[in-house]
Amino acid sequence: MLPIAERRFTVRGREVTHWxxxxxxxxxxxPILPDGRxxxxxxxxxxxxxxxxxxxxxxADPGEELEAxxxxxxxxxxxxxxxxxxxxxxxxxxxxYSNEEIHLFVARDLERGERNLDPGEELEVEPLTLExxxxxxxxxxxxxxxxxxxxxxxxxxGLPG
Numbered sequence: 079m080l081p082i083a084e085r086r087f088t089v090r091g092r093e094v095t096h097w098x099x100x101x102x103x104x105x106x107x108x109p110i111l112p113d114g115r116x117x118x119x120x121x122x123x124x125x126x127x128x129x130x131x132x133x134x135x136x137x138a139d140p141g142e143e144l145e146a147x148x149x150x151x152x153x154x155x156x157x158x159x160x161x162x163x164x165x166x167x168x169x170x171x172x173x174x175y176s177n178e179e180i181h182l183f184v185a186r187d188l189e190r191g192e193r194n195l196d197p198g199e200e201l202e203v204e205p206l207t208l209e210x211x212x213x214x215x216x217x218x219x220x221x222x223x224x225x226x227x228x229x230x231x232x233x234x235x236g237l238p239g
Contacts, residue, residue, distance in 0.1 A: 083177075101178035105148035106135035106224045108166075109158060109185040110237060116211050117156050117188075118225070121201035131204065131214060132222040135180070148183040156203050157193035160185035166231065166238065171223050180224050182231070184238045208237055 083100035086093065109117040122129050136151035138144055145163060153159050168181040195201065206214065214220050215229045 099176040099178070101176050102137045102140070103144060103147075104135055104137050104178060104180045104224075105144050105151055105183060106133050106180050106228065107148050107152045107160075107163075107183045107185050108133060108228050108232070108238075109152055109156060109160065109188055111188055111205060114237060115205040115207055117158065118204045118206055118211065119155060119201045120204050121199070130222055131220050132225045133228055135224060144181045145183070148181070148185070152185055153191040154194045154196070155199070155201060157191055158185075158188040159191040161187035161189065164238070169227065182224070182228055186238075208232060 081100045082097055084095060084097055086095050088094070111117065117134065118131055119134055120129050120131055134151050134155045136147065136155070138147040142150075145165070148163060149160060163183055163185050166182045166184055168179050170176075171178060171180055212229060212233055215226060220226060220229065
């Protein structure tokens with residue numbers, strides 16, 4: 079469980095207390111296969127009691143660099159390793175109640191590794207062309223924020239080289 083933190087500060091001469099979710103940083107990966115398809119996951123999310131379509135992602139362990147986290151999560155969840163990994167950007171998904179940062183990476187030159195799901199993790203890998211990925215967004219089949227933001231980036235800029 080993520081801890082709830084308290085921060086006290088002064089705004090315009092007024093003392094304010096704010097409670098927020100203290101979250102580790104997260105690495106999210108856009109894995110691109112040699113044929114250009116993007117590896118997404120259909121994952122069961124207990125908080126929603128639903129299966130959702132999303133990009134591979136996970137929390138960094140204490141002291142773990144984000145690139146190492148992205149590489150670890152990619153292989154654990156999809157069974158692929160990236161020879162090329164590059165950070166695109168990072169964002170705060172919910173700054174009103176959490177300090178979580180999500181760092182978006184693109185992974186290329188993928189090679190088969192070994193899948194190693196965390197206990198309780200239920201997911202299926204689903205490769206989609208960029209067109210099918212964007213069509214899934216347009217059809218309302220994707221609701222995950224990090225995946226939607228990645229799709230918007232890909233719609234604007236295309237597949238990164």
